[in-house]
Amino acid sequence: CRGCHMPPVDSPELRDQRSKYWTRTNRYGKRFLKVSVINLAAIGTDPTAAVNWYQRVAETNDLGLGTVGAGEALEAVTTHVAERAYDELRLSESERAEWNGYRDPAVRAPLGYKARPLDGIWATGPYLHNASVRSLYELLLPASERARSFSLGSREFDPREVGFVSARNGAWTLRTDEPGNSNAGHEFRDAPIGAGVIGRELTDDERWDLVEYLKTL
Numbered sequence: 001c002r003g004c005h006m007p008p009v010d011s012p013e014l015r016d017q018r019s020k021y022w023t024r025t026n027r028y029g030k031r032f033l034k035v036s037v038i039n040l041a042a043i044g045t046d047p048t049a050a051v052n053w054y055q056r057v058a059e060t061n062d063l064g065l066g067t068v069g070a071g072e073a074l075e076a077v078t079t080h081v082a083e084r085a086y087d088e089l090r091l092s093e094s095e096r097a098e099w100n101g102y103r104d105p106a107v108r109a110p111l112g113y114k115a116r117p118l119d120g121i122w123a124t125g126p127y128l129h130n131a132s133v134r135s136l137y138e139l140l141l142p143a144s145e146r147a148r149s150f151s152l153g154s155r156e157f158d159p160r161e162v163g164f165v166s167a168r169n170g171a172w173t174l175r176t177d178e179p180g181n182s183n184a185g186h187e188f189r190d191a192p193i194g195a196g197v198i199g200r201e202l203t204d205d206e207r208w209d210l211v212e213y214l215k216t217l
Contacts, residue, residue, distance in 0.1 A: 004036050004115035028102040037112040044185030044196020046130050054109045071109035079105045119217045125163035132176050132183035135163030140207040142189040149175045
């Protein structure tokens with residue numbers, strides 16, 4: 001898991017800001033975690049969200065940039081809105097830097113998905129970027145064995161498989177055969193690594209051990 005998601009946040013590796021998991025000190029004297037972006041071909045999960053954002057364009061009109069990618073447009077618009085508000089509030093340069101979290105604006109549109117640290121993963125079901133996998137246990141199964149549909153709307157936590165209980169009278173049913181909803185990829189399966197396979201197939205005991213460990217993060 002660490003290969004993509006990094007060690008736990010409270011681990012010695014992440015507490016040490018000189019480690020490989022942190023950026024270099026920026027002009028404000030701050031460092032930030034370097035969250036990995038995993039290539040679509042490698043992770044094999046539904047590409048729709050990333051591809052749509054990557055291909056989308058916008059007319060900037062009043063900002064005078066012409067037709068640009070959605071990432072560039074969003075960065076330009078949000079920066080303009082923030083700077084106008086800062087001007088109205090008469091903030092100093094140091095105050096503006098603080099309000100910006102000591103980061104420079106950087107909206108990206110990569111053909112990939114971020115693999116954030118797994119701390120608190122037990123509380124964030126359903127899983128994958130498109131919420132197409134109901135539980136952590138199912139996420140450790142080959143994709144062919146994952147549920148192809150489940151009902152959403154319940155807030156009842158499933159402490160065994162880790163996720164939410166599929167609502168009997170859910171407000172909405174997620175179907176993985178619909179565009180953008182595929183539950184493929186991120187698989188532990190006996191096949192060559194790549195194209196959606198990230199590790200060997202696990203035994204059922206190994207799956208349950210991993211689920212119990214992930215509950216502790």
